[in-house]
Amino acid sequence: xxxxxxxxxxxxxxxxxxxxxxxxxxxxxxxxxxxxxxxxxxxxxxxxxxxxxxxxxxxxxxxxxxxxxxxxxxxxxxxxxxxxxxxxxxxxxxxxxxxxxxxxxxxxxxx
Amino acid sequence: xxxxxxxxxxxxxxxxxxxxxxxxxxxxxxxxxxxxxxxxxxxxxxxxxxxxxxxxxxxxxxxxxxxxxxxxxxxxxxxxxxxxxxxxxxxxxxxxxxxxxxxxxxxxxxxxxx
Numbered sequence: 001x002x003x004x005x006x007x008x009x010x011x012x013x014x015x016x017x018x019x020x021x022x023x024x025x026x027x028x029x030x031x032x033x034x035x036x037x038x039x040x041x042x043x044x045x046x047x048x049x050x051x052x053x054x055x056x057x058x059x060x061x062x063x064x065x066x067x068x069x070x071x072x073x074x075x076x077x078x079x080x081x082x083x084x085x086x087x088x089x090x091x092x093x094x095x096x097x098x099x100x101x102x103x104x105x106x107x108x109x110x111x
Numbered sequence: 112x113x114x115x116x117x118x119x120x121x122x123x124x125x126x127x128x129x130x131x132x133x134x135x136x137x138x139x140x141x142x143x144x145x146x147x148x149x150x151x152x153x154x155x156x157x158x159x160x161x162x163x164x165x166x167x168x169x170x171x172x173x174x175x176x177x178x179x180x181x182x183x184x185x186x187x188x189x190x191x192x193x194x195x196x197x198x199x200x201x202x203x204x205x206x207x208x209x210x211x212x213x214x215x216x217x218x219x220x221x222x223x224x225x
Binding site: 004006008034036041042043044045046049088090095096097098099100101102103104 | 115142144146151152153154155156159167169201205212213214215216217218219
């Protein structure tokens, strides 16, 4: 079993839809949770960075962490075609430690 | 403000050869990590360098080695290349050990082994 599980999709939604992306994990030692966006032929770009459980909002993006369920989510409101990319969840046990990534979910937002 | 830069962007090598990939961290960052990303997969941690020493290592064979220079730049070396080493190699930088500093990634080097 992988430490971090993420549905690879692909996920296709119409412009303006609310998108929900999720990851589950098995290691309760993870304390730091991140979401990265990766466009084709580019490196991952950090979207959200959270510590422990709770919610964090940044513009159209909201990240949620539920450590009791070992489940994290990323919500994208009013999705745009420019949001079409692969979204990677990542986790770490400590600050500055190695990241464990999910497989990535490919998202396509249709005009 | 220059981000993480990697060179070359693309590379084609033959099985059994050796390759060196290079990375310059984001300005102000002193820690460099290397990741391997196979097609359709998430990045996998190779190792991390801080103060010119390897601080952490993932589950990769000794064929993978690295170096960090006094200016914080870094190299990744892979010996005796296998077809399975074909992947996108990502460099990421951050500040210090234990600091609240998320990783910033470069755009990677696409290595193809034939």
